[in-house]
Amino acid sequence: MDIPDSRRRGLLFGAALSPFAAPALVSAAQAGDAPQDPPTDQIDLTHAYPFYGPGPQAGIATPPQRHIVYMTFDLTSTDPRDLQILLARWSASIAQMMKGEPISKVDPGRPNAGALDTGEALDLAPASLSVTVGLGPGVFDDRLGLQAFRPKALRPLKHLPGDALLPEISGGDLSLQACADDPQVAYHAVRVLARLAKSTGTAATRWAIMGFGRASAGVGQSTPRNLLGFRDGTRNIVTEQDRAKFVWSDNPGWGAGGSYQVVRKIRMFIESWDTDRVDDQNEVFGRFKVSGAPLTGTHEFDTPDFKAQGPHGPVIPANAHMRLAAHEHHNGLKILRRGYNYTDGINSLGMLDAGLLFLSYQNDPHAFETLQTRLGASDALNEYISHIASGVFFVPPAPPEGSYIGAHMFA
Missing domain, CATH: 3.30.70.100 (Alpha-Beta Plaits)
Structure with missing residues (x-):
């Protein structure tokens, strides 16, 4: 008997809670899921970045x-x-x-x-x-008298679909x-x-x-993987042209050239995910697990064909993570993602307490809200993740040498 995807995943989640859960079913590599070139990342521990400007603070681009x-x-x-x-x-x-x-x-x-x-x-x-x-946002409330310097788009994030936020870590x-x-x-x-x-x-x-284990790739780096085993950051912003359009704020005066930082702690239900078939995992993301290629392509950086149809509907499912996050479906909107994996050991149920520390930079927090509203409502990945912490901050530009961050607020 065929079991609908949503019900089947629910059964798999239940299996993950059982001490008698069967190991995950792993399908053979599919077309487009062959390994790509090996990573070529190199680390120079003597390398140093400057703190002082001009330009944005280090740690964004x-x-x-x-x-x-x-x-x-x-x-x-x-x-x-x-x-x-x-x-x-x-x-x-x-x-x-x-x-x-x-x-x-x-x-x-x-x-x-x-x-x-x-x-x-x-x-x-x-x-x-x-x-x-x-x-x-609290820096610019009435406690310190700095309201006149509030960056124009800085405010607490609105409640978003799928939020299960813990106040003590938000x-x-x-x-x-x-x-x-x-x-x-x-x-x-x-x-x-x-x-x-x-x-x-x-x-x-x-x-x-x-x-x-950084979960967002930069220029010249191989695309790293999140704890669900998929490449994370394939379609991230990498050009200065896109950063100028989507990342750097146009706040007048002291905030010009800064950016808005959104942080989210996203817990992953790893044991549940591990019981799912790889072909189903591919459909959740809209990509092949091994190569990172879209389901309509053969290589990681192939442009996805969201119009392609298969025998049972779109090749990249309507609720696939990649489809819902794609800039093609948000009037070209992009954000700069800078995520990392995390682990907090074992939770009270004896399961792995781990997931993604998601950080994004954008010229207005509304950009993140726009994307997450759609993802939180419809993303197939929501069965395996939970947003448990959140915050929003304005990151001023780097100060010139001899000055300090935010100095213009105290002039």
Whole structure:
């Protein structure tokens, strides 16, 4: 007896919860699902990015590094000067750490020269560290008197279909995104900056997450895979022309050339996914698992043919993830995705607690809302994922040397 896809997947989810679940059924490689060229990524741990501008902050258009530590903060002071001092100290500290230098040089007047640096990265190279600072909607509410500087599109995200957000790991007034090719370098950067926030009494940590194995490809990098085994980032923004059109904001004055950051923690039901047949997984994504090619093509970067029909309907199903996210179906709309895999160990049910730390950059958060509204309502992938955390931040442009992030707000 034939079982409809939706019901069949539900049965598979139930099987995943059973200790007697059968192993996943793996189909033979299909046409277009042959392995492609092997990865050619190279890592230079001595490489360093500049912190100071002109231009956007590092960590947006920067080729994705291997590891990330992401942390958000709540403001604990209502004095704008406290925030000014924190952003100035953060900027000076980030500039030193991105060079691979200890931050004791930021405050040479202290009697203990190493007092500002926690020390765990003293023997490590810069490892392409980038630290990106974001300002949440709360920075511009009536607590600090900075309402006049609010970026025009900055506001909390609206409730979106499929949201199952946990309040304790959503929102925040400040964000730090530290990416590096050495996980200890990234962790050190956020640890030092969180310590500065606490010591000044300006902000307290809200939530944090560590990610690995970048899930968005940059120019010259092979497209990495998410924890469901599929390539993630094939149709991402890679040209400056697209970044100018879709990523950099046109905020007048101090925010010109910044961007809006959206962060989502997306839990994956990995055991359920692993019981599903590979041919069904291909239909969920609209791509072949091994090669990354669209179901209408043979190579990863082939342009998908959304009009192609098979014996049972569209070759790329109407609810396939790729079809619903495609810019062809959103009047050309694109966002810059910068995601990482994460794992939090085992949950209370004894199942893997893991998924995707999704980060995107766009010139208006409404762009993300537009895409996620359609995905959250109809995406076949929704049976295997849940959006559990969310936040939105404005990322100002990089400051010129001798200045600091957001300095124009305090002029």
